[in-house]
Amino acid sequence: xxxxxxxxxxxxxxxxxxxxxxxxxxxxxxxxxxxxxxxxxxxxxxxxxxxxxxxxxxxxxxxxxxxxxxxxxxxxxxxxxxxxxxxxxxxxxxxxxxxxxxxxxxxxxxxxxxxxxxxxxxxxx
Amino acid sequence: xxxxxxxxxxxxxxxxxxxxxxxxxxxxxxxxxxxxxxxxxxxxxxxxxxxxxxxxxxxxxxxxxxxxxxxxxxxxxxxxxxxxxxxxxxxxxxxxxxxxxxxxxxxxxxxxxxxxxxxxxxxxxxxxxxxxxxxxxxxxxxxxxxxxxxxxxxxxxxxxxxxxxxxxxxxxxxxxxxxxxxxxxxxxxxxxxxxxxxxxxxxxxxxxxxxxxxxxxxxxxxxxxxxxxxxxxxxxxxxxxxxxxxxxxxxxxxxxxxxxxxxxxxxxxxxxxxxxxxxxxxxxxxxxxxxxxxxxxxxxxxxxx
Numbered sequence: 001x002x003x004x005x006x007x008x009x010x011x012x013x014x015x016x017x018x019x020x021x022x023x024x025x026x027x028x029x030x031x032x033x034x035x036x037x038x039x040x041x042x043x044x045x046x047x048x049x050x051x052x053x054x055x056x057x058x059x060x061x062x063x064x065x066x067x068x069x070x071x072x073x074x075x076x077x078x079x080x081x082x083x084x085x086x087x088x089x090x091x092x093x094x095x096x097x098x099x100x101x102x103x104x105x106x107x108x109x110x111x112x113x114x115x116x117x118x119x120x121x122x123x124x125x
Numbered sequence: 126x127x128x129x130x131x132x133x134x135x136x137x138x139x140x141x142x143x144x145x146x147x148x149x150x151x152x153x154x155x156x157x158x159x160x161x162x163x164x165x166x167x168x169x170x171x172x173x174x175x176x177x178x179x180x181x182x183x184x185x186x187x188x189x190x191x192x193x194x195x196x197x198x199x200x201x202x203x204x205x206x207x208x209x210x211x212x213x214x215x216x217x218x219x220x221x222x223x224x225x226x227x228x229x230x231x232x233x234x235x236x237x238x239x240x241x242x243x244x245x246x247x248x249x250x251x252x253x254x255x256x257x258x259x260x261x262x263x264x265x266x267x268x269x270x271x272x273x274x275x276x277x278x279x280x281x282x283x284x285x286x287x288x289x290x291x292x293x294x295x296x297x298x299x300x301x302x303x304x305x306x307x308x309x310x311x312x313x314x315x316x317x318x319x320x321x322x323x324x325x326x327x328x329x330x331x332x333x334x335x336x337x338x339x340x341x342x343x344x345x346x347x348x349x350x351x352x353x354x355x356x357x358x359x360x361x362x363x364x365x366x367x368x369x370x371x372x373x374x375x376x377x378x379x380x381x382x383x384x385x386x387x388x389x390x391x392x393x394x395x396x397x398x399x400x401x402x403x404x405x406x407x408x409x410x411x412x413x414x415x416x417x418x419x420x421x422x423x424x425x426x427x428x429x430x
Contacts, residue, residue, distance in 0.1 A: 066398060069337075069400070069406060070337050070397070071397070071398035072338055072339045072396055072397060072398065073338070073339070073393060073396045073397065073398050074339050074396050104339070111336065111337065111341065115331075115335035115336055115337070116335075119331050119334045119335045120334070122334045122335070122336065122343060122345065123334050123345065124188060124345055124349045124350050125188075
């Protein structure tokens with residue numbers, strides 16, 4: 001009985017430690033999400049003044065990704081959303097969409113370049 | 126004096142003619158020799174690239190042998206239905222009254238119907254187009270590109286003054302289905318004959334292993350790494366044996382479709398901008414995938430969920 005009791009105690013402590021770890025992770029990812037949102041708002045505010053240029057940058061980066069064969073289907077919708085928001089006079093929303101579109105298009109170009117250089121390393125062995 | 130000059134002139138012409146003739150006689154064997162050595166070099170390159178491809182085939186097969194040790198190589202032509210007993214039972218029941226049957230019938234009618242010039246598809250293909258599915262895709266050395274069956278069907282139409290069929294049309298799926306049907310049990314043996322073909326093969330291979338789309342997935346991620354596992358409600362089929370059953374009747378489409386239609390769907394699902402059916406990218410991909418499936422039998426058309 002004593003052994004069973006000790007085992008139970010050890011088990012409870014182990015579960016508590018794991019849970020604390022998970023809480024820690026979710027807390028970290030939560031704060032990371034908040035930081036990302038803040039960053040996005042901040043960079044959107046910075047971009048607000050130059051949204052048409054950012055939309056053009058996103059469009060150019062998207063076209064480059066397509067040329068490389070790595071365009072993402074989600075990017076044109078973001079570019080369109082940025083244009084619509086801008087036309088509707090909603091500058092801050094347009095800036096957010098334009099920024100997202102640019103980040104996505106640049107990520108697609110990066111993906112193409114990375115794949116070109118490292119595709120052989122992606123062959124499962 | 127004049128006669129002497131004339132004789133001298135004639136002698137000169139004879140000498141020049143003899144020299145020219147001897148030069149030609151010498152040049153011909155040299156040219157033949159050059160041609161032979163070029164042929165030998167081409168054969169050497171062909172053998173060299175085929176050796177590299179054979180190494181890839183062995184590695185690809187070994188991967189799936191390790192992954193699914195209980196599955197015989199020849200069974201992999203059945204795709205996902207060789208991995209899951211329940212899915213296989215359902216599939217075999219569907220095969221009792223196959224949903225692609227109408228497409229095969231329609232394809233036969235289309236295949237045998239004469240063009241305006243009186244010729245038929247049979248005039249465009251080896252063996253009258255019967256029992257040749259396993260030879261596609263092949264590398265067309267004159268065109269310098271991969272030739273798929275669907276592209277060859279449209280080339281045949283154009284050569285006979287007909288307009289090409291849209292690649293997602295029922296007509297092209299039906300023709301392809303009929304040509305697969307009359308090739309059943311023939312074994313795929315697609316070759317890589319030269320350096321240009323190897324470049325196309327490598328482009329297809331690169332496509333297969335490159336991650337793309339917002340989800341950052343490669344063909345290999347789904348059809349090698351997580352093959353046999355569930356992605357939502359569906360079990361992912363192995364990449365080995367993929368092309369053997371196409372075209373397929375797909376329940377999701379409620380229609381027949383070619384391998385390139387499936388490629389488009391796969392790319393769109395990982396949020397990558399798809400290429401057009403019969404684009405160079407997808408033809409090269411089909412070339413690579415079919416070569417990896419060499420040794421398996423044609424079992425198209427087929428049905429998929």
